[in-house]
Amino acid sequence: MADLNALTLKSALAGLAAKDFSAEELARAQVAAIEAANPSLNAFVLVTPDRAIAMAKASDQRRARGEAGPLEGASIGVKDLFCTEGVRTTAASKILGDFVPPYESTVTAQLWRDGAVMLGKLNLDEFAMGSSNETSAFGPVVNPWRGRGSNKPLTPGGSSGGSAAAVAADLCLAATATDTGGSIRQPASFTGTVGIKPTYGRCSRWGVVAFASSLDQAGPIAKTVEDAAILLRSMAGHDPKDSTSLPVESPDFASFVGKSVKGLRVGIPEDYRIEGMPEEIARLWDQGIEWLKAAGAEVKSVRLPHTKYALPAYYIIAPAEASSNLARYDGMRFGLREPGNSLTEVYENTRASGFGEEVKRRILIGAYVLSAGYYDAYYLKAQKVRRRIADDFDAAFLEVDALLTPTAPSAAFGLGERTDDPVAMYLNDVFTVTTNLAGLPGISLPAGLSSDGLPLGLQLIGRALDEGTLFSLAGAMEEAAGFTARPQRWW
Numbered sequence: 001m002a003d004l005n006a007l008t009l010k011s012a013l014a015g016l017a018a019k020d021f022s023a024e025e026l027a028r029a030q031v032a033a034i035e036a037a038n039p040s041l042n043a044f045v046l047v048t049p050d051r052a053i054a055m056a057k058a059s060d061q062r063r064a065r066g067e068a069g070p071l072e073g074a075s076i077g078v079k080d081l082f083c084t085e086g087v088r089t090t091a092a093s094k095i096l097g098d099f100v101p102p103y104e105s106t107v108t109a110q111l112w113r114d115g116a117v118m119l120g121k122l123n124l125d126e127f128a129m130g131s132s133n134e135t136s137a138f139g140p141v142v143n144p145w146r147g148r149g150s151n152k153p154l155t156p157g158g159s160s161g162g163s164a165a166a167v168a169a170d171l172c173l174a175a176t177a178t179d180t181g182g183s184i185r186q187p188a189s190f191t192g193t194v195g196i197k198p199t200y201g202r203c204s205r206w207g208v209v210a211f212a213s214s215l216d217q218a219g220p221i222a223k224t225v226e227d228a229a230i231l232l233r234s235m236a237g238h239d240p241k242d243s244t245s246l247p248v249e250s251p252d253f254a255s256f257v258g259k260s261v262k263g264l265r266v267g268i269p270e271d272y273r274i275e276g277m278p279e280e281i282a283r284l285w286d287q288g289i290e291w292l293k294a295a296g297a298e299v300k301s302v303r304l305p306h307t308k309y310a311l312p313a314y315y316i317i318a319p320a321e322a323s324s325n326l327a328r329y330d331g332m333r334f335g336l337r338e339p340g341n342s343l344t345e346v347y348e349n350t351r352a353s354g355f356g357e358e359v360k361r362r363i364l365i366g367a368y369v370l371s372a373g374y375y376d377a378y379y380l381k382a383q384k385v386r387r388r389i390a391d392d393f394d395a396a397f398l399e400v401d402a403l404l405t406p407t408a409p410s411a412a413f414g415l416g417e418r419t420d421d422p423v424a425m426y427l428n429d430v431f432t433v434t435t436n437l438a439g440l441p442g443i444s445l446p447a448g449l450s451s452d453g454l455p456l457g458l459q460l461i462g463r464a465l466d467e468g469t470l471f472s473l474a475g476a477m478e479e480a481a482g483f484t485a486r487p488q489r490w491w
Contacts (some may be wrong), residue, residue, distance in 0.1 A: 014175050016073040030172060031047070041165050046088055051226070068115060070114045077163060077166045081127075092136035105208055106204035127209065133159065143161075144165055145455065156191050157428075159178070159180070160175075160179070167221050172396065191412075194474070197442050199464045200215075229266050246465070262297070266300075303392075310389055319366035324366070336353070393440060441467045455485065460474055481485030
């Protein structure tokens with residue numbers, strides 16, 4: 001039998017349908033791989049082998065009855081930001097303690113409805129606040145990739161570092177993730193995987209632990225463009241429990257992969273050619289342009305003049321919303337509670353010991369920009385900038401169908417290299433935050449290797465609700481790139 005762990009989601013579904021192997025065999029193979037790798041990679045914060053085997057057996061029974069769903073028997077990992085009924089959910093924070101939700105997030109409920117099997121909960125930056133998966137209360141995730149000739153442990157990116165590392169290391173077929181400012185796409189770029197942040201409102205946020213409510217969006221990380229399309233089909237859909245969920249039908253995203261891109265117009269935003277961009281990133285971007293031209297797309301230069309203000313605007317809006325969302329963690333109703341001599345002291349002690357340094361930093365920034373006297377100067381101004389950024393995209397999409405940019409300004413960097421400099425860490429999001437501010441879909445796909453042999457990604461940005469065009473373009477670029485590199489197993 002072929003190595004079940006090395007299968008793509010599409011090939012695993014085909015093998016299950018052909019009865020080449022059972023869902024139980026697949027789940028057992030994945031559980032064994034996790035048990036072998038997780039002590040080194042720390043991708044999973046909780047493995048649920050008994051639940052996985054039980055779900056897989058139930059899946060095999062449904063298939064035997066002719067009741068197979070679109071994801072029947074596919075074993076996946078779940079970012080520990082999605083509430084899972086009866087299974088501990090922590091957002092990688094001490095403050096949630098051993099919180100076990102009595103309900104299921106809409107996204108994961110839809111995956112189980114379609115036959116998927118849960119392997120466990122994946123590590124992340126605490127409350128999804130970070131770009132390197134080093135703020136987790138469970139410790140950092142280690143990237144399965146290593147630089148050429150080096151044993152230095154590298155970051156898988158963040159905040160969905162566990163999701164990206166698990167997919168890259170073949171510990172699951174695909175994984176759920178979330179993206180508030182690049183938390184799907186940057187880890188995908190760092191690990192040689194595919195990640196898409198859908199249009200804001202395409203996937204329900206109900207049951208997903210909130211970071212910044214106007215920016216958060218769920219999406220998949222997978223091994224191929226088509227795999228990402230398959231998983232997104234099940235994750236997406238209107239949810240009346242989420243007031244920001246869009247009342248639109250989810251198309252068959254996978255049907256767009258392989259479509260001709262001849263005649264599609266792709267814009268190259270010159271404002272993304274930032275000072276100090278590494279030469280290998282610029283070269284890869286130019287290579288991506290050539291791939292699109294060869295596939296029949298038309299390429300033209302466009303301007304997004306307010307791009308330079310995106311990062312500062314994001315780091316005002318996101319912490320402001322975080323400070324409001326995280327006010328509910330007070331030690332009273334669930335999670336950690338530290339003793340104190342008064343109600344105020346209980347609040348203070350619980351929040352002081354329960355939140356990590358980065359989360360505290362963002363709560364303080366958020367409280368500051370929302371405070372009397374600073375609201376107009378910071379928060380209101382940032383919202384106006386956000387509107388200008390969205391207007392830039394609207395103007396560009398009058399001329400083009402999608403945009404091509406780098407995903408991240410570098411390949412994966414070493415663990416601990418940027419933890420002392422929050423601003424250097426925040427700059428990881430320079431190419432990704434704009435789509436969150438404008439609510440647009442963006443996909444990252446692996447396009448090449450750095451001089452150190454590490455994955456580099458390219459990003460495509462599309463119009464709202466036009467993920468189909470992105471999947472067509474990404475499919476064409478994936479074929480042209482022919483990216484088949486895999487991390488050398490060291491764990």
